[in-house]
Each structure stands twice: as structure tokens, then as C-alpha cells.
Amino acid sequence: MRVLQNVLLVIGAPALGVATCGLGLASVLAATAFRTRPGQDPSLDWGATGAFLCCGLGGGAFGAVAGLVLAVRWMTHHRSGPWGAATWVGVVLGVAVVAAVRLSGVLGGHVTGAVLRWGPGLACLLAAGGTLGGLLGGAIDARRGHREARRRRRRHTA
Known part of the structure; x- marks a missing residue:
């Protein structure tokens, strides 16, 4: 893994x-x-x-x-x-959002739309979307971990 x-x-x-x-x-x-x-x-x-x-x-x-x-x-x-579950969900959602934008044709007249129609550009943006989603999911995982650590500390001190 x-x-x-x-x-x-x-x-x-x-x-x-x-x-x-x-x-x-x-x-x-x-x-x-x-x-x-x-x-x-x-x-x-x-x-x-x-x-x-x-x-x-x-x-x-x-x-x-x-x-x-x-x-x-x-x-x-x-x-x-x-990686935690939120990180993997973020990766999948990031790739899915880029794929949905590509298939919808929303950015057809913009520079990004031209890059999305080009194969290597699409691959690069799919990887970038997955990475950005993974970073956001990792931040959620880290925040959740800090919250759980605080709860454990409170239980032990009480």
C-alpha cells in the first residue's frame, strides 16, 4: 500500500x-x-x-x-x-469532478476546456484533481485525528 x-x-x-x-x-x-x-x-x-x-x-x-x-x-x-478513508474518498472525488467537467463541456470556450479536450492535458488535470482531493481529504483525516486525540486526553485526565 x-x-x-x-x-x-x-x-x-x-x-x-x-x-x-x-x-x-x-x-x-x-x-x-x-x-x-x-x-x-x-x-x-x-x-x-x-x-x-x-x-x-x-x-x-x-x-x-x-x-x-x-x-x-x-x-x-x-x-x-x-492514508485514511477521507483521503481516498477525496482522491476519487477529485478525479470524478474533473471527469464530470470534461464530459459536461462546461469549459468549452476557455483555455482549460481546450486542455481538457487534449489527451495529455486531461490526464494531467485528472491527476491534479485527484491530488487536490486527496490533500483536502487528508486535511479532514488529520483534523479528525486531532479531535480523537483530544478526546482521549480528556478521558485520561478526568
Whole structure:
């Protein structure tokens, strides 16, 4: 089980880094600095396309490297047990939400919608969604563990 958890961490952390850094930076720049101005011919906007791709790829590469380094550092410096039920439910729900968004076509006209229609982009966002869901589920598991530890302490002191 520990090997599976490590494999999921090594796959998910860089995917989350790519999704947050690459898509985030590219989307913000597309919506602000590199958008087509009113009255401008969109076919003449090649410089913005190049800058958009450079920002997306550069941010994605940085996010992937940062996620991989942090995942390996986490595995080598922390000894943790098996993930709790809330973590696994979070992973499944995160993947399910990304799959539902992909199948619904809600983001069809946006940058993220174009990435969801591309196979590797979909795989990356599925892994990122699972990782984010697992992080949220792990936070719930940790919160539940702290609450139970406090209850045990109260019983022993009384």
C-alpha cells in the first residue's frame, strides 16, 4: 500500500504543479495582457500567442519540477501510515469532478476546456484533481485525528 501511495504522490504532485502554475499563469495572462483589443483583427495576434505558450510551458515546467522535488522530499523525510478513508474518498472525488467537467463541456470556450479536450492535458488535470482531493481529504483525516486525540486526553485526565 505504501508503494501505491508513493507512486500516486510522485505522479500527482507534478501534475498539480503543472495545472496550477502553467494553466494559472497562462489563463491570467490570456485574460489580461494578451487578449485581443476591441476592433483588432484576432489573426494578427501571433505575438500574444507566442507569449501565452511560453508562459504556459514555462510555468508548467516549473510547476512539474517543483512538485516532483517536493514529493520526493516528502517521501524521504516523513514516515506516514496508510492514508485514511477521507483521503481516498477525496482522491476519487477529485478525479470524478474533473471527469464530470470534461464530459459536461462546461469549459468549452476557455483555455482549460481546450486542455481538457487534449489527451495529455486531461490526464494531467485528472491527476491534479485527484491530488487536490486527496490533500483536502487528508486535511479532514488529520483534523479528525486531532479531535480523537483530544478526546482521549480528556478521558485520561478526568
